[in-house]
Amino acid sequence: MAMILVGFTLILLMDLVPIVRRRSWRSAIGFFLFFIPALTLAVLRQKNVEVPSLMLALGDWLKAWGISY
Amino acid sequence: MKRQWLSRWSFLILLLLFSLLLAGCWDYHELENLFIVTGVGLDQVADSDKEEDPDKEANTEKMDVTLQIGKTQSPSTGSSDTGTQKSSAILLKTAKDTTMESIMQLDQDSSRTMLLHHNQVMLLGRDLAKSGIENRIDAFLRNQQMRMEVLVMVADRRAEDILAAELEEEEISSMYLYGMMQDLYNVSPHYKIRMLDFVSRLRDGTSSAVAPIVELVEQEDKERLKLKGMAIFKKDKMVGSLSSQEMQGYIWTMGNVKQGALAAQTDLGRAVFRIVKLEAKRDIGLNPNGSIRGTISVYATLALTELRGFSGMTPLELMPYLVTLSENEIKRQIRDAFKVAQELDADIYRFGLDFHRRHPKVWKTIEEQWDQLFREMDLDLQVKVKLPATGQIAKSLEMEEPKP
Amino acid sequence: MRIDKSRISGLQFMFAMTCFIQASTLLSTFIASVTFQDSWLAALSGSLVCLPLIWLYRSLMVMFPHQNLLEIFDEVYGPVLGKVVSAGYCWFFITLGSINLTDLGDFVKLTIMEETPNVVLLIMCILVAAMALRRGVSLVVRYSDFFVTVAFSVLVISIILLLNQIKLENFLPVFDQPIGKYIQGTHIIAAIPYGELVVFLMIHPNAKMSRRDSGRYLLWAFFLGGFTMLFTVLRDVAVLGNTLDMFTMPPLVTLRLVNLGMALSRMEILFVIVLIILLFFKIMVLYYVSVMTVAHLLKIKKYRHLILSVGAFMITYGLTLYPCPVKHAASAQETTPFIWSPFEILIPLLTFIVAKIKKLPAGKEM
Structure with a gap:
């Protein structure tokens, strides 16, 4: 857990600080668009919460439509 | 300038953090x-183990x-006292x-x-x-x-x-x-x-x-x-x-032999050959009556290494005789091994696989009965031996040429 | 708008593509249990089927030499629909990158570092790739020619060293499976290694090459990569025979069998390292393309600050994709070709047709 927090804090320091300094809000959006899901997934993984797989879900959906081998 | 300084520093810390992980291998095993x-x-x-614990059922x-x-450790240490060498x-x-x-x-x-x-x-x-x-x-x-x-x-x-x-x-x-x-x-x-x-x-x-x-x-x-x-x-x-003999027969059937020895005994004497090369070609097919026909053609190159007996024969007579002799011996050993395999219903030659590869369509219809087909399969065996060398001597001491 | 201003030469572009295909040779695993000893046929037909696809990509590259895939969409479908399609591709690239990343993790775990946690391996990989990404595409593809050479040498050396174990009978019987299996195998090969070349439509504006060259380079890359793929499958079938479909990674088992007496056995570690390098290269390209896509979508000029967060996302997202390699293989065999097909074949084809109808790019070309 500590490692996750330290790692993500470092990313925050390295990337968000310059973004905020430059006040380029688009970059901030892009940054958080990936930063927050990544952090969430990392924490969920740490807490052993099973996150459903998108690929498998898509596969099952296609299978339901009869599109598969 | 200051911003760059900060981001540089955090990058450096990140690197240092990972160097902690890298310092030792994760799953190191020392010799x-x-x-x-x-x-x-x-x-x-083992039976003895069962006896120790008779109450327990044999598992x-x-x-x-x-x-x-x-x-x-190196083997040189302690080699001086051979008496208690472990x-x-x-x-x-x-x-x-x-x-x-x-x-x-x-x-x-x-x-x-x-x-x-x-x-x-x-x-x-x-x-x-x-x-x-x-x-x-x-x-x-x-x-x-x-x-x-x-x-x-x-x-x-x-x-x-x-x-x-x-x-x-x-x-x-x-x-x-x-x-x-x-x-x-x-x-x-x-x-x-x-x-x-x-x-x-x-x-x-x-x-x-x-x-x-x-x-x-x-x-x-x-x-x-x-x-x-x-x-x-x-x-x-x-x-x-x-057995060892039959194993040799099996090995010869499989071909691709590069060395080996072959001894043949007749009333006249005993001849020992060295195998220089032995190739086996096989062809497997279906007879019209539904049985399996296997053809094995063995091509062997031998060299003569030892002779005993054969007195009274000239080298000229002897060579063709030896060729037939060795051919028959190879045939005998191959057949012996084949007989064992057939008796056990065990297709150790992968004839079934060969058949499957050559005739995939027919295979599907006979796959079920393969054991029986293999048991009843007849082997058409052809052996061709070349004997180009007689070794350093052409005649043997026993092989006196009849005086005129 | 060009975000990454670094340029690469046409040759580097070609080698990058070759390397990209070569990195997928490990994925021949997926067809092994579909077409068995005929897997090489699937690899061959998959390559042939992809020739028109390569032509399609080439046409798009030639029609829009200064625009990457997302800009092409903007121009062809208009700003709104174009953005929607681009967002789809954004997901596609990131997912692809994540899948390959977990593949690398599984592979390293299976081969050299059994006990190291997956995450550590993935983080190391992403960190190194991130450093390259900061410098732009020129650094990403700089060593591709070297990687291609090494990969080729490994293939040739392994075949030579395995010559005594190659049994040509293992290819028989040919055409022993139902026809559907061949179609499935062909589709897997077409969609998984070759179709993924669509990512290079994001890179081609950075490559300095003439119209004529682009077609030539694409074909050569395709030929060299396909050659590697085909011969890897041929080698594995010839050596492993009917045990091919038993293993999770047949190429690895084959390489482990290399044995020159007592002295020169157990040298698979060399091959493994090369495969890791290749996979790393593929991940790096996919990572780069993902970051570029995000930057383009949000019109961010300074993409550098996105790199790490996208990388972190790729790792965590990748770890959720497949709970185990068995499910991965099953999905790759059954459904993934269908999921990828729209991105690799349908949308590029549609784009090409619409562009032709709309007579795009209007007046830019002489």
Whole structure:
């Protein structure tokens, strides 16, 4: 857990600080668009919460439509 | 400037943080903490063990697993006092349901970790081989440390005895076995049965797997290991074996022989040949009446190495005679082996696979009855021998030319 | 708008593509249990089927030499629909990158570092790739020619060393499976290694090459990569025979069998390292393309600050994709070709047709 927090804090320091300094809000959006899901997934993984797989879900959906081998 | 400074610093800290992880390998194993397994023996649980605990019912699931471990110290130390010289291999043994359970148990009970990468041979005890091994060898395929080139061999009695053998030639018996098989591999690749070859045959469905049998013999208080033919498996159970002679017949049928010897006896005398090259071509097809016809054409190049007898023959007469003699001998041995295989319903030649490959359409209709077809199959055997050399001498001492 | 201003030469572009295909040779695993000893046929037909696809990509590259895939969409479908399609591709690239990343993790775990946690391996990989990404595409593809050479040498050396174990009978019987299996195998090969070349439509504006060259380079890359793929499958079938479909990674088992007496056995570690390098290269390209896509979508000029967060997302997202390699293989065999097909074949084809109808790019070309 500590490692996750330290790692993500470092990313925050390295990337968000310059973004905020430059006040380029688009970059901030892009940054958080990936930063927050990544952090969430990392924490969920740490807490052993099973996150459903998108690929498998898509596969099952296609299978339901009869599109598969 | 200051911003850059900050981001540089955080990057540096990140790097330093990971250097902490990198400093030591994650899963390092030091040599002095390892037991290098050189051979694994699987046996049926010994009777003596059952006697110790008579209340317990005989558990057929269990098997004795023996690990042979090569010592890592150099052999030169302590070689001066030959009287108390100990073997440089350690044997560890336990009985569990599966191989990996046993290895884990041994791992727990010993001071070091087992390293299986260098395992040379998987020895199956005869009794275990007879009771079926399909459910025993999974670990040897699944485990990342196990290699597909591990030799598969059958022990004439118990595998642990073979692993425990104290040999003069080699300190570790499985290294000896490896050397022996490597040597035979130069004779014909079909002697050496790797795990891959063994499993490949098990997966064929109709083919029978074979594996060399090793025997421990005591000669004048010395232990020796000998090759004693080949075990024949039907499905995954050992059902019989080929004797050394028959094994030679089998090897010749498979072709691609590069060395070897052949001795033939007649009323006139005895001739010994060296095999220079022996190729076997085979053709398999369906007779109109639905039976299987197998044609094997053997082309052999021999060299004469020893003669005894044959007095009264001129070299000119002798050579064609020897050619027929050797041809007949090869034929005899091949037929002998084939007869054993047919009696056991065991397609050790992979004729079924050959048929499948040549005639995939027909195969589907006869696959079910292959055992019967193989039993009734007739072998059309043609042997052609070339005997280009007589060695350093053309005549022998016994072979006096009749005086005019 | 060009975000990454670094340029690469046409040759580097070609080698990058070759390397990209070569990195997928490990994925021949997926067809092994579909077409068995005929897997090489599937590899061959998959390559042939992809020739028109390569032509399609080439046409798009030639029609829009200065625009990457997302800009092409903007121009062809208009700003709104174009953005929607681009967002789809954004997901596609990131997912592809994540899948390959977990593949690398599984592979390293299976081969050399059994006990190291997956995450550590993935983080190391992403960190190194991130450093390259900061410098732009020129650094990403700089060593591709070297990687291609090494990969080729490994293939040739392994075949030579395995010559005594090659059994040509293992290819028989040919055409023993039902026809559907061949179609499935062909589709897998077409969609998984070759179709993924669509990512290079994001890179081609950075490559300095003439119209004529682009077609030539694409074909050569395709030829060299396909050659590697085909011969890897051929080698594996010839050596492993009917045990081919038993293993999770047949090429690895084959390489482990290389054995020159006592002295030169157990040298698979060299091959493994090369495969890791190749996979790393593929991940790096996919990572770069993902970051570029995000930057383009949000019109961010300074993409550098996105790199690490996208990388972190790729790792965590990748770890959720497949709970185990068995499910991965099953999905790759059954459904993934269908999921990828729209991105690799349908949308590029549609774009091409619409662009032709709309007579795009209007008046830019002479």
